Each structure stands twice: as C-alpha cells, then as structure tokens.
Amino acid sequence: MPQTDDASRAHPAPPPAGRVPEGVAAPGARLSAEGWGWRHASRTAWAVRGLDLVIEPGERVLLLGASGAGKSTLAHAFAGVLGGADEGEQEGVLTVDGAEPERIRGRVGMLMQDPDSQLVLARVGDDVAFGCENLGVPRAEIWPRVDEALAAVGLDLPLDRSTSELSGGQKQRVALAGVLAMRPGVVLLDEPTANLDPAGVLDVRDAVAELVRSSRATFVVIEHRVDIWLDVVDRVVVLAPGGGVLADGDPHEVLRERGAELARGGVWVPGHDPLEGRSPRPAHPAGARGVPADVLLTGRELAVARVPGVPVASGLDVDVEAGAALALTGPNGAGKTTLALTLAGLILPEGGELAGSVELTRGTAVRRAARRMLARSPLLTSASPFVWRSRDLLTRIGTVFQDPEHQFVSGTVRGELEVGLRVLKLPEAEIAARVMETAGRLRLDHLLTANPYTLSGGEKRRLSVASALVARPSILILDEPTFGQDSRTWAELVLLLAEQVERGTSAVVVTHDRAFIDALADRELVVGAGGVR
C-alpha cells in the first residue's frame, strides 16, 4: 500500500490540462540535483552522494553507471517515490522545476523494469486512465487522452482487453501509455526493457523513439544496453560508483573516451566485446573433435504441456549430449521453457518418450508419488527423469530457473549453496570445500552471509547458477540465464558454462540471446509455435 506523505499538504495545481494539440507534448521540466545524496535506512553506505547534475527541459539523457552506482535511486528520487525520512536519509537538494518532487507528482512519469508490477488495473483502457484519475483530470478529458497515449506507443488494442493477456513488450507499452496520458514534463525510464525478449525490446524502443521525436518532455533513460538507445538520446551521463558524475556530454564522445572503462564496469558498449577476444569454446563445435558424444537423455516425439491435456509443443526429437551445449530457441509461447522443464524431470511429458541413458539412470529410484503413474502410463519407465526422486536429480540434472527468486530456499548465500549437498549427505569437509570453490568461482565469496533476496540482479543470477553447479550435475538446464544481465555477468556466464561443457557437462539453454548462442552452443533446436514443428 502506498505511503501517505503528510509533507505534501500544500499541493500545487496538477500539470496543465490545457488542450495541447499533440497530446504528449507537455512542456519539458528541469531536473536538478545539488550536492544530493541518499542512504537507504537499512544500509550503511550511501547509494548516491555529492551529486551535482542539471538536466534542462527537453533534453534526452541516457544515464549510465556500473551496477550499484545509484541510477535507480536517482530516478526514484526525481519521481518522488523514494519515501520519507523513515525510508532513508537525504542530503543536499533535489528538485523538479524548482519544487520538491513529492509535491508535484504527475509532473514526472516513471516506467520501471518489471512489467507485471507496472500495471494496476485489469483492463487496458482503465490502466492507462489510472494516472489521469489520480491527477484529477475531468472524465470527459481522460478518454481522449487514453486514446492518444495508446496511439502514441503504437498499440492498437481494444480498451477492454485484459492486461494479463498481453506480452511483456505490450505490457510495458501500456504502462508507458499510462505515464504519457498524465502528460508529464519528464519521462523517466528505469531499465524498461530488461525483462523483455528481443522483439519486446525493439517494440518499446521504437515507441519511445517515436515519442521523443514528437514530444517536448524531458527524457531520462537508465539502461546498460547502450546500443538500443544511442540513436535516441542526445546526452550521456555516467554516474560514478562512489558518488558524483564520472562523465557527461555528447553520447559518441563519452563512449569514445570512457567506453573501455564503462565496458569493464558491465555496461554494454557498442564495439566492446564483453569476452575481450577470449574464445570460450576452442574446440567448438563438438562435432569438430570427431568423437561421437555420449547421449545422456533422449526425447522422441515428445509432446510437452504446462497444463496437462493442453500440449504447447509436440513431435520434438531431442538428444542431450555430454560435453555439448544445446540451445532451445523459438518465438514466445512456443513451449521452450515447458520443454526445458520437461527435460529437467520436473513436468510430466504429455506424449512421446523421454529417457535417461543407462549411465544417467544408474542409482536412481522411483519416488513414491510416481509409482502408481509408472504402473499406469505406457510412456513412463524407470528411466524417465520425471519419476526419479528429487535428490536423484541433484547430481544428474540441475535446473536454473528464469526468475532466480523462485529457487531460493535459504536465508543466506552459504545456506543456498549447502542445501543440496546436505541432501546428498556429503561429509562436512567436502561440503565446505565445494561451497568455497563454487562461491569463489562465481564471485560470491564475500556475500556468503547475505540474504539471497537482497542481492543485485547479477548476483542473484550467479547464485542461482552456483547453487545448481555445486552439486555437479551431468546436465545443466538454464532458462534465459542472460536476461537483463550486464556485460560483465554475461561474459562470466559464457566462460563458466563453456568450461563446464568442455569438462563433459551437458548444457541445455533456453535463450533469445544470439550472441550467447554463437559463443556457446553446439546445436540449436527451434521450437515452433502451436505445437507444429
């Protein structure tokens, strides 16, 4: 529930509701920070400190900085949603058009990362209208604004379409329309494409680019993928991790001078190879070695379904080979993730056959819950991963979920790494050794006592991979491991997985990331839409 801000009693007029011919062409606002700093109440270190920055009305700014430089904190501050004194400590002055941001809500519109937490109401039209209602815009004026805003983001949807039926890219554009309908003087975009697939990224980028052309509002975008926004912005500001501004000016100039430094800090800078010329798979592809690979898991005529009885893909033939990486690609909704979770032994195959090799199956037992199923279904055998015990999976098939938070089971990073090893009843010395080794390898050793939920996005991803790897599974299944990752984490993931594959592990990766496929995969399986392939 939002917090009451009792300091904002004296509320100035909402943004001019005059009839601007172009609906989105509210005049731009001026953003200013003077010696500004903010420290979250739960932290000892300042998220931002000593920041002096002025963004003039109508400027289009890309805000960069290594992760942890306080970019999101700054955006939240300008949007007036940082919270009051009990949320943290503030120093210096931060204003929008000379006023405190909390007092002129609606002058600043902000779009954030997670599409599911952006939408408030169940129908598209209602959601876009929500901001206008809060600003007290008269009803007769709201609906024309809604139509205008939806047109401005390039969405041609009925107003009563359910927001939960939209794709990620559509959701973000509906949320953006909701921001625009408020006719803000500033549009802040805080990693608006981090959770989207490549098509969704382009949809949102194009919608924003079009707006930037037609609008007088000030635009500030935070994003670590520079190439997406380079042609849209006319200024780049780089925040320094310790506080203050590292670089500021023309985008191309800043990238020329600071590109290498930014790339090292995790920013995706065009022309800078995150792998820095390292070749992750020297002997790649696997066939080049001339040795036929061991097949660990074989799927024939597989049909997969998330909801039993409703197959999302069928007729799939899959060989999961030791020492090779297989990429699962295809359009959204084609059933890639469902296939991956089926291969992982987590979902019952809807049809066809899926069996582990003799080697992989050795030592497994049928779990109690699956015994009756095994007796009844002609498709299942004791070699089907779905019937194995949960602990059998640990050393055979490790799974890294798309959202790391779904797989956290412990209160500390150390606990997260130990939990599987304890199930395997390894000796304490072995557990300690493996935890230290894996934590060190994934730069988590300084975080062993931290709570997994408090980690940054990149750290969460590394922990989710580490907690699967620590049990040394023969097969590692990963669902969109590079989504929203900075270039440094990306390169680390590629190198780590390549190393595992070279050692004989099999990797199965659901991904949209072409660069990742090129760097790692031996084979690609395109899962077609609608179950036909």
Add this chain to the structure above:
Amino acid sequence: MTLLGPVRGTRRIHAINPVAKLTASLLLSVLLLVTIDWVSAAVALVLESILFLWAGLAPRAFFRRTAALWIAAPLAGVTTILYGVPAGQTYLQFGLIHVSDGSIALAVATVLRILAIGLPAVVLFATVDPTDLADGLAQVWHLPSRFVLGALAGIRLVGLFLDDWRQLELARRARGLGDSGRIRRFLNQAFALLVISLRRGSKLATAMEARGFGGDTVRTWARPSPFGGREWLLIAIGAVIGATALTAAVLAGTFRFVIG
C-alpha cells in the same frame, strides 16, 4: 471461462451497478435470516428461480458456479437431521445422533435457506467485474479510494501468485528438497511465496505512487458508476422477495424468530 473471472455479456443484468447487486443480496439475506422455517425459504427460492432466467448465466455456467452450494446445502441438511435439537417423534437414536420430527424439519429449512440466500448471491456476483464494483463502492458508497483501489490492485496479483506457487514447487524438486516431508515443504514454499508477494506488492505500490496515486488531489473517476431506476428496481425485487417469504411464513404459522 474461469470460475474467478466475471461473466461478461450485454444483457441488462450485466450493466446493473454492482453496488445494487451487493445491496439486493445483502437485503435478501438479512430478511431470510430473521426466521428459520421451511415455508419462507421455499417461497423465496421459488420466486428467485423464476428470476434466474434473467440472470445472464447459461445453465452450465449457473451450475458450475453454484456447485459448492449444491454440495454444502445437503451436507448441512444431513448434519442437522442427525444432530439437530430433537423434538416430536424420534425415529432413530444412536449416541449423540437423534433423528426426530424436529431435526428433520430443521434440516429441510436449513437446506432451503442456504440455497435461497446463497444462489442469488452467487448469481448476482457472477456478473460483477471487480473494477466496476470498486468504482461503485467509491462513487456510490463513497468508501475511501485509497482503500478500494489498493484492494483492487491486490486482487490482480492473485493470478500471479498462482503461477509463482507452481514455479516454487518445481524449483523445490529441482533443488533436491522434493523428497522431504510434505508439511515442511509446504511451509518453506509458503514462506517463499510470502516474501515474493511482499516484494511484488511494494513494487506495485511504487508504480501506483509514480502515477500520482495517494496524492492530495481530489481523484476523478474515468468510468461513471450510474445508480438509477433499474438499480432501485433490483433492490426492490430483493426486498419484495424477502417480504413475501416472511409474510408467507407468518400466514402459514411456521414463522420462527431466530433470536429467542
């Protein structure tokens, strides 16, 4: 069609203000709870059954949505037959079990009453869209918008929780915890869901704030929530059914005031 989602359509009942539906079903419930006898409940049920033809629900949807009532009512009836306060002739006695004229009459009254109160409530609410109800509660009843919209936004998250729960379940099996005791696994999973929901909720609250929610400006409403003749008519129908049922019970001499 899911059982949670509202039934949409263009018939008159779909357009009636949800607040009127809420008022009508509350009014009917209160009137039918005044007495506990079979005549009033039967009369109400007969009158309601005629109106269900205009309820905007196909027969299949009607029975799917009211399935719980058709199961609960007979169960309550059987329990009342066996354990109801004995009166009149006793047909069977076994320990605490007494089947008598009194308990049978009470059982029939109970079954009919559950249906007479439950069916119209379910039927009226089947065609209520949560957003429209929130509009009505805020604009017609003038409940605080902060409260109404907060609850409405929360409802939308419920669908996401169901997906989260399934993912959490799969992840626990993948992490080797799927063989442990069911209760322990459930608690671990429930805690994780709680953490994830709180985080999602606070992100949603920030997004709402970023769109000007919770400010001091007097809020406007994009959707009107009209309350006029047909809303009053629906409420009147509820009142008339209730009154007719009570009158019938008094005339038949079966009226039994619940309190005292």
